[in-house]
Amino acid sequence: MDLLNIENLHARVDNPDGQEILKGLNLTIKKGEIHAIMGPNGTGKSTLTKILAGSDEYEITQGSVNYNGEDLLEKEAHERANEGIFLAFQYPVEIPGIATSTFLRHALNAKLRHNEKEEIDNLEFIKLLRQKAKTLKISDEMLKRPVNVGFSGGEKKRMETLQMSILDPHLGLLDETDSGLDIDALRTVAEGVNYIHSKEKGFLIITHYQRLLDYIKPDFVHIMVGGKIIKTGDYKLAIELEEKGYQAYGV
Amino acid sequence: MPATEETIEQVNKLGKEKYKYGFVSDIESETFPIGLDEDVVRRISAKKQEPEWMLEHRLKAFKLWKEMEEPEWLKPIYEKVNYQDLAYYSSPVQKEKPKSLDEVDPKLLEVYEKLGIPLREQEILAGVEGAKPIAIDAVFDSVSVGTTYKETLKEAGVIFCPISEAIKDYPDLVKKYFSSVVPISDNFFSALNSAVFTDGSFVYIPEGVDCPMELSTYFRINAENTGQFERTLIIADKGSYVSYLEGCTAPQRDENQLHAAVVELVALEDAEIKYSTVQNWYSGDEEGKGGVYNFVTKRGDCRGNNSKISWTQVETGSAVTWKYPSCILRGDNSTGEFYSVAITNNHQQADTGTKMIHIGKNTNSRIVSKGISAGFSDQTYRGLVKIQKSASGARNHTQCDSLLIGNECGAHTVPYIENKSTSSVLEHEATTSKIADEQMFYCTTRGMDEEEAVGLLVNGFCKEVMQELPMEFAVEAQKLIGISLEGSVG
Ligand SMILES: Nc1ncnc2c1ncn2[C@@H]1O[C@H](COP(=O)(O)OP(=O)(O)OP(=O)(O)O)[C@@H](O)[C@H]1O
Numbered sequence: 030m031d032l033l034n035i036e037n038l039h040a041r042v043d044n045p046d047g048q049e050i051l052k053g054l055n056l057t058i059k060k061g062e063i064h065a066i067m068g069p070n071g072t073g074k075s076t077l078t079k080i081l082a083g084s085d086e087y088e089i090t091q092g093s094v095n096y097n098g099e100d101l102l103e104k105e106a107h108e109r110a111n112e113g114i115f116l117a118f119q120y121p122v123e124i125p126g127i128a129t130s131t132f133l134r135h136a137l138n139a140k141l142r143h144n145e146k147e148e149i150d151n152l153e154f155i156k157l158l159r160q161k162a163k164t165l166k167i168s169d170e171m172l173k174r175p176v177n178v179g180f181s182g183g184e185k186k187r188m189e190t191l192q193m194s195i196l197d198p199h200l201g202l203l204d205e206t207d208s209g210l211d212i213d214a215l216r217t218v219a220e221g222v223n224y225i226h227s228k229e230k231g232f233l234i235i236t237h238y239q240r241l242l243d244y245i246k247p248d249f250v251h252i253m254v255g256g257k258i259i260k261t262g263d264y265k266l267a268i269e270l271e272e273k274g275y276q277a278y279g280v
Numbered sequence: 281m282p283a284t285e286e287t288i289e290q291v292n293k294l295g296k297e298k299y300k301y302g303f304v305s306d307i308e309s310e311t312f313p314i315g316l317d318e319d320v321v322r323r324i325s326a327k328k329q330e331p332e333w334m335l336e337h338r339l340k341a342f343k344l345w346k347e348m349e350e351p352e353w354l355k356p357i358y359e360k361v362n363y364q365d366l367a368y369y370s371s372p373v374q375k376e377k378p379k380s381l382d383e384v385d386p387k388l389l390e391v392y393e394k395l396g397i398p399l400r401e402q403e404i405l406a407g408v409e410g411a412k413p414i415a416i417d418a419v420f421d422s423v424s425v426g427t428t429y430k431e432t433l434k435e436a437g438v439i440f441c442p443i444s445e446a447i448k449d450y451p452d453l454v455k456k457y458f459s460s461v462v463p464i465s466d467n468f469f470s471a472l473n474s475a476v477f478t479d480g481s482f483v484y485i486p487e488g489v490d491c492p493m494e495l496s497t498y499f500r501i502n503a504e505n506t507g508q509f510e511r512t513l514i515i516a517d518k519g520s521y522v523s524y525l526e527g528c529t530a531p532q533r534d535e536n537q538l539h540a541a542v543v544e545l546v547a548l549e550d551a552e553i554k555y556s557t558v559q560n561w562y563s564g565d566e567e568g569k570g571g572v573y574n575f576v577t578k579r580g581d582c583r584g585n586n587s588k589i590s591w592t593q594v595e596t597g598s599a600v601t602w603k604y605p606s607c608i609l610r611g612d613n614s615t616g617e618f619y620s621v622a623i624t625n626n627h628q629q630a631d632t633g634t635k636m637i638h639i640g641k642n643t644n645s646r647i648v649s650k651g652i653s654a655g656f657s658d659q660t661y662r663g664l665v666k667i668q669k670s671a672s673g674a675r676n677h678t679q680c681d682s683l684l685i686g687n688e689c690g691a692h693t694v695p696y697i698e699n700k701s702t703s704s705v706l707e708h709e710a711t712t713s714k715i716a717d718e719q720m721f722y723c724t725t726r727g728m729d730e731e732e733a734v735g736l737l738v739n740g741f742c743k744e745v746m747q748e749l750p751m752e753f754a755v756e757a758q759k760l761i762g763i764s765l766e767g768s769v770g
Pocket residue numbers: 042050068069070071072073074075076077086119
C-alpha cells in the first residue's frame with residue numbers, strides 16, 4: 030500500500046516575488062520502503078521535506094500529496110507530526126531555555142494525546158529517554174541542556190535521531206542527517222534508523238554521500254535536479270553517481 | 281444557584297476540626313458611603329478598633345495625599361480614577377455581581393477550565409453572588425500543606441497574622457517598622473494606601489530563625505476582604521530567613537477596579553527575604569474593559585549588613601499595572617535581586633521595573649527582566665540603579681530582554697543610572713527579539729500545536745526568572761504563561 034504519494038508537485042516561496050522551487054515532482058513510497066534522494070545543492074531537496082512536514086514558507090501551486098490515503102496538504106504541521114511524519118532537519122533549530130528532555134516530553138505527550146492515549150508518566154519517560162539515548166551514545170548531561178543550544182554539528186544530528194526514535198514515526202524524512210557525523214556516529218545513526226524500520230514504515234533519506242547507503246540499504250535511489258526527480262534506480266545508481274558526478278545528468 | 285453549599289459540605293466532610301482556621305467569619309457587608317474625607321478615614325480606624333497612634337498616622341497620610349497629584353509620567357494611558365467615586369470600606373455588595381457563571385466573561389471561564397479549577401471554586405474566583413470565599417486553603421489544595429501551619433509557626437516563634445491584628449497585638453513592632461520603608465509621602469498611591477488601608481499581612485521572623493515553611497497569602501484565610509488597599513509588612517530579624525508567596529495563578533475577578541497595595545520588607549543583619557508574586561488579576565475582556573488597575577508600591581530595606589532581599593514576580597494580569605519592587609541596600613555587603621516576567625496581551629498595559637539604591641559598601645544588585653508583549657499590548661521596563669557616594673565597590677548587573685509576539689504590540693526599556701561612586705561596576709544588557717518562525721516550525725513538526733509551542737518558547741525565554749520561583753508556584757506559573765498568550769499567534 031502507498032504510504033506517501035506525491036503527484037506533479039509544484040511549489041514556490043510564499044512571498045510576492047518568490048521563485049518556483051519544486052517543478053512537477055512525482056514520488057511514491059510504499060510501506061516498508063526506503064527511498065534515497067540525491068541531488069546537487071539548491072535543487073529543492075530540503076524544500077520538499079519541509080513542505081511534507083507542513084512549513085508555511087511555501088505555496089503549493091499545483092499537484093497533490095497523499096499520506097496514508099489522506100490529503101496531506103490539508104493538515105497542519107502538528108497534525109502531520111502526530112500522524113506519524115517526522116522530519117530530521119538539515120539545520121536543527123536552537124531553543125534556548127528549554128531542556129532537551131522537557132522538549133521531547135512535550136512532543137511525545139502531544140502525540141499520545143492526539144492518538145487519544147494517556148500521557149506518559151514522568152519517571153517512565155525519563156527511563157525511556159535514557160535507554161534510547163544510550164544506544165545513540167548521548168549522555169544524560171546533553172539531555173539536560175537546552176535544545177540544540179551550543180551542540181556541535183554532529184551532536185545536533187544525533188539528537189534529531191534520538192527524537193525520531195522516541196517519536197517512532199511512520200514516515201521518517203531524514204535531511205542530510207549523515208552530514209557532519211563522524212564514522213562511528215554514522216554507524217550508530219544508521220543503526221537507529223534500521224532499528225525502527227519495519228514493514229509498516231517508510232523512509233525518505235536525503236544524502237550527498239553514498240557512504241550512508243552502505244549502512245541503510247535503500248530500495249530506490251532518486252536523482253533530483255531542478256525541482257524534480259529526473260532519474261530513479263536502485264542502490265547501484267548511488268555508486269554510479271559517486272563515480273561520475275552530476276555532470277552525466279546534464280547538470 | 282451558587283455552589284457555596286457544595287463547598288461547605290465538602291469542607292465539612294474533611295472534618296471541621298481540621299479546618300478550624302479555614303472558616304471565614306460571616307462578613308458584614310457594611311459599606312461606607314461613597315467618597316473620601318477625614319470622617320471616612322476615622323471610621324475605618326474605628327471599625328478596626330485601632331489604637332490612637334494608628335489613627336493619627338492615617339490622618340497624617342490623608343492630609344498629605346490631599347495635596348498630592350496623581351503621577352502623570354506613567355506610560356500607560358488609562359481613564360483616571362475618580363477617588364470620590366469609590367467606597368473605602370468593604371465593597372458594595374449590591375453592585376452588579378454576576379448571578380451565576382453564565383454571566384461571567386467566557387474567556388475567564390476558559391482559563392479556569394485550562395487550569396483545571398472545579399466549578400464551585402470558579403464561582404468564588406469569579407465573584408459570583410453568594411459564592412463566599414470559604415476555606416480558601418481547601419480550595420487550593422496544592423498549597424494547603426496543612427492547617428496546622430499556625431502551630432508549626434508558633435513553635436518557631438514566627439508571627440504571621442493579619443496586619444490589623446498585629447497593630448493591636450504587637451504595637452511595638454508595628455510602630456517601629458510600619459511606614460519606615462515606604463514613607464507616607466513616598467508617592468500618591470502609598471499616601472492613599474496609608475490613609476485608608478483595610479488589611480494585609482504581617483510577618484515577623486525572630487533572630488536566627490529559618491522560617492519552617494513558605495508563607496503564602498493562601499493560608500491567611502481571613503484576609504479575603506483586604507480589598508483595594510492591601511498593606512503588608514515583613515520583618516526578618518538578624519540571621520533569619522523567610523520565603524513569602526503572594527497571589528494566585530487563577531485570574532481573580534474583583535469588582536474593585538483600583539488596587540493600590542503597599543508592601544514593606546525589612547531585612548536586618550544577615551537576614552534574607554525572598555518575596556515571590558504571581559499577579560493575575562482580571563485583565564478585562566479583549567478590549568480591556570473591566571480590568572483591574574494595579575498600582576503597587578513594594579520596597580525592601582536591606583537594613584543590616586550582609587542582608588539580602590529578592591523579588592521574583594510573574595505579572596500576567598490586570599488591565600493596567602504600575603509596579604516597581606525596589607531594594608534599598610543600606611547594609612554593607614547587602615544584596616538586592618529583582619527577577620521579573622511580565623506578560624501583556626490584548627490591550628493590557630504594564631509599566632514595571634525596579635529601583636536598586638546602593639548605600640552600603642560592596643553592595644550588590646542583580647536585575648533580570650523578561651517582558652513579553654503580544655496583541656495590542658504595551659509594556660515598559662523602567663529601572664533605576666542609584667549608587668551613592670558611600671557605596672564603594674558596589675556592583676549591579678542588569679539584563680532586560682523583551683520578546684514581541686505580533687506586530688501591534690510595544691516594548692520599551694528605560695534604564696536610569698545614577699552613579700556617584702568611582703569604584704563601582706555596572707553592567708547592562710538589553711535585547712529585543714521575536715519568536716522565530718523556524719522555532720515555531722520546529723516545535724510544530726514535533727507535534728505541538730501553536731499554543732503549546734508559544735508557551736514552551738516563552739517559558740524558555742523566561743527560564744532564568746522562572747527558576748527563581750518556589751517549586752509549587754513554578755509549575756502553575758509555567759502553565760499560566762501559555763494560557764496568557766492564548767490567541768496571540770496564528
Ligand atoms: N524560504 C525561502 N526563501 C527564498 N529562497 C528559498 C527559500 N527556501 C528555499 N529557497 C531556495 O530554493 C532553493 C532550494 O533550496 P533547498 O534548501 O531546498 O535546497 P537543497 O536541495 O536542500 O540544497 P542543499 O543540498 O544545499 O541542502 C535554493 O536556491 C534556496 O535558496
